[in-house]
Amino acid sequence: MFLALREFRHAKMRYALITLVIAMVASLVFILSALANGLAAGSSEAVEAIHADRFAVATGSEYSLDRSRISPETAQAIVAANGVSDAQPFTTVVGSVHKLDETELIGVSVIGVTPDTFLEPGVVSGESLRDRPDGIVIDQSLANRGVKIGDTLIFEPGGIGLAVVGITDGHQYRLAPTLFVSLDEIANLQPDLDGNVSAVAIRGENLDTLPDHVDGIQMASARDIVEHLPGYTEQNMTLTLIQLFLVVIAALVIAAFFFILTLQKMQELGVMKALGATTWVLARALMIQSLILAAIGILIGIVVGDSLWYAAEGVVPYKVQWQQMLTYSALLLLVAAVGTLLSLIRIARVDPLDAINRAN
Amino acid sequence: MMTPILSLNQVRRDYGDGAARITALHNATFEVYAGELIALVGPSGSGKSTLLSIAGALLQPSSGEVRLAGDTIGNLDNAARTRLRLERIGFIFQASNLISFLTGREQVQWIGKLLGLPDDEANQRGDRLLEELGMTRRANHYPQEMSGGERQRIAIARALMNEPELILADEPTASLDGARGRQVVELLATEVHSRNTAGILVTHDERLIDVCDRVLRIADGQVIEI
Ligand SMILES: Nc1ncnc2c1ncn2[C@@H]1O[C@H](COP(=O)(O)OP(=O)(O)OP(=O)(O)O)[C@@H](O)[C@H]1O
Ligand SMILES: [Mg+2]
Numbered sequence: 343m344f345l346a347l348r349e350f351r352h353a354k355m356r357y358a359l360i361t362l363v364i365a366m367v368a369s370l371v372f373i374l375s376a377l378a379n380g381l382a383a384g385s386s387e388a389v390e391a392i393h394a395d396r397f398a399v400a401t402g403s404e405y406s407l408d409r410s411r412i413s414p415e416t417a418q419a420i421v422a423a424n425g426v427s428d429a430q431p432f433t434t435v436v437g438s439v440h441k442l443d444e445t446e447l448i449g450v451s452v453i454g455v456t457p458d459t460f461l462e463p464g465v466v467s468g469e470s471l472r473d474r475p476d477g478i479v480i481d482q483s484l485a486n487r488g489v490k491i492g493d494t495l496i497f498e499p500g501g502i503g504l505a506v507v508g509i510t511d512g513h514q515y516r517l518a519p520t521l522f523v524s525l526d527e528i529a530n531l532q533p534d535l536d537g538n539v540s541a542v543a544i545r546g547e548n549l550d551t552l553p554d555h556v557d558g559i560q561m562a563s564a565r566d567i568v569e570h571l572p573g574y575t576e577q578n579m580t581l582t583l584i585q586l587f588l589v590v591i592a593a594l595v596i597a598a599f600f601f602i603l604t605l606q607k608m609q610e611l612g613v614m615k616a617l618g619a620t621t622w623v624l625a626r627a628l629m630i631q632s633l634i635l636a637a638i639g640i641l642i643g644i645v646v647g648d649s650l651w652y653a654a655e656g657v658v659p660y661k662v663q664w665q666q667m668l669t670y671s672a673l674l675l676l677v678a679a680v681g682t683l684l685s686l687i688r689i690a691r692v693d694p695l696d697a698i699n700r701a702n
Numbered sequence: 703m704m705t706p707i708l709s710l711n712q713v714r715r716d717y718g719d720g721a722a723r724i725t726a727l728h729n730a731t732f733e734v735y736a737g738e739l740i741a742l743v744g745p746s747g748s749g750k751s752t753l754l755s756i757a758g759a760l761l762q763p764s765s766g767e768v769r770l771a772g773d774t775i776g777n778l779d780n781a782a783r784t785r786l787r788l789e790r791i792g793f794i795f796q797a798s799n800l801i802s803f804l805t806g807r808e809q810v811q812w813i814g815k816l817l818g819l820p821d822d823e824a825n826q827r828g829d830r831l832l833e834e835l836g837m838t839r840r841a842n843h844y845p846q847e848m849s850g851g852e853r854q855r856i857a858i859a860r861a862l863m864n865e866p867e868l869i870l871a872d873e874p875t876a877s878l879d880g881a882r883g884r885q886v887v888e889l890l891a892t893e894v895h896s897r898n899t900a901g902i903l904v905t906h907d908e909r910l911i912d913v914c915d916r917v918l919r920i921a922d923g924q925v926i927e928i
Pocket of ligand 1: 745751
C-alpha cells in the first residue's frame with residue numbers, strides 16, 4: 343500500500359482521469375444490463391407471472407401465442423386429460439384503445455383470462471376481475487400512460503367501451519401497455535377469434551406426454567414462449583454483446599494505461615530493485631493500484647446505474663438486478679487484474695543493473 | 703587479522719560471446735576494510751561500474767571469488783542477491799535516482815518498510831539520518847523540488863537506512879558543481895568513518911581523492927592500487 347497510495351497522491355489528476363474512464367465504462371455496463379432486464383421484463387413478465395407447469399400451444403405455432411389458436415374442444419380435452427390438475431385457457435391479442443373523451447390511440451396487449459382462476463392477475467389497487475368480470479384490470483405500464491381506475495376505454499376497431507376497475511403490476515407483455523379482461527369479454531372484443539383461445543396454461547404432472555393424447559397441441563415452458571417472442575432473443579444477444587465489448591474495452595484501457603506508466607518508470611523500477619525491492623513488492627503495488635481504481639470506478643458506476651433507475655421509472659424499461667450487478671462488478675475487477683498482466687511481465691523483466699548503467 | 707568487509711580474488715567479468723567478447727574486468731584482487739572509504743578512479747569504459755556492480759551483488763562475476771564480510775556472494779541466486787542488497791549494502795547512484803513520487807522522508811522510510819521494520823522504529827531511524835545529513839527541513843519535499851546536492855544527501859540517508867556493511871557510490875557527484883560535490887563526498891566519508899562501514903566511491907574527479915582513505919585505479923579492466 344505504501345508505494346501504491348503515494349503514487350496516487352503524487353499524480354492525482356492522472357489517476358482521477360483513468361478512474362473516470364473506468365467509471366464511465368462501468369456505468370454503461372450497468373445501464374445496459376438494467377435496460378436489457380427492463381426490456382426482457384416488459385416483454386415477458388406477464389407470461390412469467392403465470393405459475394403454470396406447461397403451456398399448451400397449437401402445433402405449428404412455433405411457440406408464438408399470436409399464431410397459436412386452440413379450439414374450445416381441444417381446451418376441454420386438455421382439462422380432462424390424465425395428469426392435469428388445473429388447466430386454464432387464455433388469449434392474447436394486440437389491440438388499440440382510447441379513453442372515452444380522447445381520440446389518441448394507445449397500442450396495447452390485451453390478455454383474456456377466466457376470472458377467479460390462477461391466471462387472474464392480483465391487483466395493487468381497485469377491484470379484481472373476480473369481482474368485476476365486466477371490467478378491465480390494467481397493468482402499471484398502462485397506468486403510466488395516464489389511465490386511471492374509473493376511466494372508460496374504447497376498443498378500436500369495434501368501439502366497445504369497458505371500465506377500468508383495477509390496477510395490477512409486473513404483468514407487462516410484449517413491451518406494450520397491457521390490460522386484462524375476462525375471456526367472455528375478449529370474445530366480444532375480437533369476434534374473429536370464433537371462440538378459440540391462444541393457449542392453455544396447465545398445472546399437473548407428466549405433462550410432456552399430453553400431445554400423445556390430445557391432437558393439435560404441443561407443450562411449451564414459459565421460457566420457450568418468452569424466447570420465441572418476436573425479437574426477444576436477438577435483442578438480448580445484442581445487449582449482452584455490447585456489454586461484453588465494454589468489459590473488453592475496460593480491460594484494454596486499464597492494460598494500456600498501466601503499461602504506459604510502467605514503461606515510463608523502467609529506470610525508477612530498476613533503482614528500486616537495486617535497493618532490494620523484489621518483483622513481488624513492485625507487482626503488488628501495481629496490482630493494488632489497478633484494483634483500487636477499478637473498485638472506485640465500479641462504485642461510481644453502481645451509483646450512476648442505480649440512480650438512473652429512479653429517473654427512468656415509467657419512462658424507459660429499466661430494471662436493476664443486484665445479483666447481476668455484483669457479477670459484472672466482479673468481472674470488471676477481474677478484468678482490471680488481468681489488464682495489469684502485461685505490465686507485471688515488464689516489471690519482472692526489469693534488471694536492477696539498469697540503475698547503474700543508466701548512461702549507456 | 704581482521705576480516706575485510708569486501709574481498710575480491712581474481713575476479714573477472716566478460717560481456718558477450720565469441721568474437722564480440724570483451725573483458726571488462728581482469729583478475730581484480732583487492733580488499734576493503736571496515737571504516738575506510740576507497741576512491742575508484744579510471745577513464746570512461748575502464749570497468750568501474752562493472753566492478754561496483756559485482757561488489758554490490760547486482761552482477762555476477764564470470765570467474766573469481768567475491769566475499770562480503772567473509773560470505774561468498776558471487777554465486778547467489780537472484781532472490782538471495784536482492785535480499786543481500788536490501789540488508790547489507792547501501793547504494794548511491796548518479797543524480798536523480800530518487801523515486802519521483804516519494805518525499806525525501808518517504809524515500810528513507812520505504813527502505814525501513816522493505817526491511818520489515820516496525821513503523822515507529824523506521825521513522826525514528828529515518829529522521830535521525832535525515833538530521834545527520836542536514837535534511838530535516840527539506841525532508842517533506844519531492845525530489846524534483848530539491849537541488850542536486852539535497853537529492854544526493856537524501857540518497858546517502860537512504861543508503862544508510864539498512865545500516866549497511868558496505869556502501870557503494872557510482873559517481874554521486876556527476877551532476878554537481880565542484881563545491882557541492884565535495885560537500886557530498888565529505889558527508890559520505892564522515893558517515894563511513896563514524897559508522898565504521900566500508901565504502902567505495904567511483905569518481906572522475908581527481909580533486910575528491912584526498913577525502914578518501916585509499917585510491918584504486920582502474921584502466922582497461924586492470925585494477926592497480928596506489
Ligand atoms: N551490458 C554490457 N554489455 C556489453 N558490454 C558492456 C556492458 N556493460 C559494460 N560493458 C562494457 O564494459 C566496459 C566497462 O564498462 P563500465 O560501465 O564498467 O565502465 P565505467 O568505467 O563505469 O565507464 P564510465 O566512466 O563511462 O561509467 C566498457 O567497455 C563497456 O562498453
Ligand atoms: Mg560507469
